[in-house]
Amino acid sequence: MTITQLSYVLAVAEHQNFTKAAQKCFVTQPTLSMQIQKLEDELDVLIFDRSKKPIELTEVGKKLVTQARNIVNESNRIQDIVDQEKGFVGGEFKLGIIPTVMPTLLPMFLTNFVKKYPKVKLKIEELTTEEIITRINDGHLDAAIAATPLEQESIKERVLYFEPFVAYVPQNHRLHNNKKLETSDLDINDMLLLEDGHCFRDGVINLCKVFKNHNDDKFQLESGSIETLIKLSNEGLGMTLLPYLHTLDLPEKSKQNLRFFNEPSPAREVSLIYHKSELKMQIIEALQDVISGIVRGAIAFQNVQIISPLSK
Amino acid sequence: MTITQLSYVLAVAEHQNFTKAAQKCFVTQPTLSMQIQKLEDELDVLIFDRSKKPIELTEVGKKLVTQARNIVNESNRIQDIVDQEKGFVGGEFKLGIIPTVMPTLLPMFLTNFVKKYPKVKLKIEELTTEEIITRINDGHLDAAIAATPLEQESIKERVLYFEPFVAYVPQNHRLHNNKKLETSDLDINDMLLLEDGHCFRDGVINLCKVFKNHNDDKFQLESGSIETLIKLSNEGLGMTLLPYLHTLDLPEKSKQNLRFFNEPSPAREVSLIYHKSELKMQIIEALQDVISGIVRGAIAFQNVQIISPLSK
């Protein structure tokens, strides 16, 4: 039994297809088929049920795949240990970022990070929290930036910053003349929301839930981007909430519609999250360093109240 | 990097000698040397410091060995999973037993176990608790029978039975005429003890500590076996405590010197212990089944008070 064979098994289990798996492993299909057969012979057990289309794992197969993933993960760590010893921070690193953090945070730290750690090949993907959790668990992401706490047993979190919710209240809105807002002022029914799947949307809903009843799932207007949200709001279709960093580069005119909350201001907790196996920890720590350093300058709120990003 | 290479590293780390390691791995010394060199080349790091005699691990080497042990352990589990699926309970199994349990418990379950699981090649070793802990941690033992609780983070325990302490009080002893004893009757200073290293000795000391001050480490007479302890006691050199199972096959004359404790009787907890990685769990469960079944007939005490086997 070799680590290579185990990773072949993982690839087939994932793609349910020998040919595609072979491509992902950078070998030919016969090579991969042979190795898996060899392993099955050695263990004297069928890992895959080839009669099913697409191919399925047998019952033992499922257990073996779980264990194989363990072994392959632990093996990857050998290189990690060596890298750490040498002080080498490099290699490919896949980072997921949720959509409502991406456009504001990424430009702030990316240049700095690339300059400081030129050997790291960052591959960044915009993903929803749900997608991020799946991919961290199956090893397709090395880490991600998301709103926390997520309450995931398999995922560890390191808080980067707290980002207050800022209200965007258009001119004709009942709250426009309030200088500061209370969370109790909010009414989910005149609030513009992001589309389903955004955890910022869930955060806003949770925030409103605390204080008001609401017509479950009867939101009027939803949008896929915060920019559209602002435009819709300007059209007089309701107020909305923005993450603080999004308010920094608004035009002066729009800034006049911003209303902060009285302290403790509701806020989301934004964290660097990663699998509990702690693979590539050097890079994760490098990211944390750079991002915390940058954000510390931009955000300086002390007294905040964390709103959960989970839809309950 | 292969699992084979990692196990070679483990062997050298353990024996601090390439030649001996090669023997243990059933390959020639050059083969093992080459593979370790290849791994060092691939990782571009020295795992062993060959300038030291005997050979030592480098700093990275130590970390790598820890991780390698993980990987090799997890790999062994693949076969475990297959075995479990097939309902196969077999293969070599190394079991440690503490000296004060060995002579009484082993004859009770061994024949039964071998009959029920003929494919398991049991290799039994008499070892002290300390030796057992070391060997379970380094993988030289698959499981052991010892007095618990041990408070070892890396070791799991499954209680087999509670074995009361029974006093052996010779004729001329001050307690001889008491029909039953209280633990408060005990005085460590007129107690015959096993030699250092036996956890039963520590249990007895802990029991006495609870109620009396004692002359620290000023025990008069010590012995390596319980049989000798009884003989010494018969010579009028003091009373002693025996584990209940040892009292069953005493000659009738000696049995008249036995004094039980009032309930709750002090007792030791005897458990099957194994590494938290839970390798060869099928065999461990088979052992537990057989032993519990046998002992249930021989021991039927309900109301006992567990005495810790740890020397504090």
Added chain:
DNA sequence: TATTTTTATAGCCTTAAACTATTAATAATG
């Protein structure tokens, strides 16, 4: 039924992992 997709088999080539034999280096001993 024909066509495409997908896995298994056959045969070949290259590399890697094992061996034996030997050398080099170190430690132990006379």
Added chain:
DNA sequence: CATTATTAATAGTTTAAGGCTATAAAAATA
């Protein structure tokens, strides 16, 4: 201090493993 063990490294050879291409077989789809 020279000699002898002990032990790791190197050289050269053999066998086996892992890879490839080409092709056949089986299954799914048109």
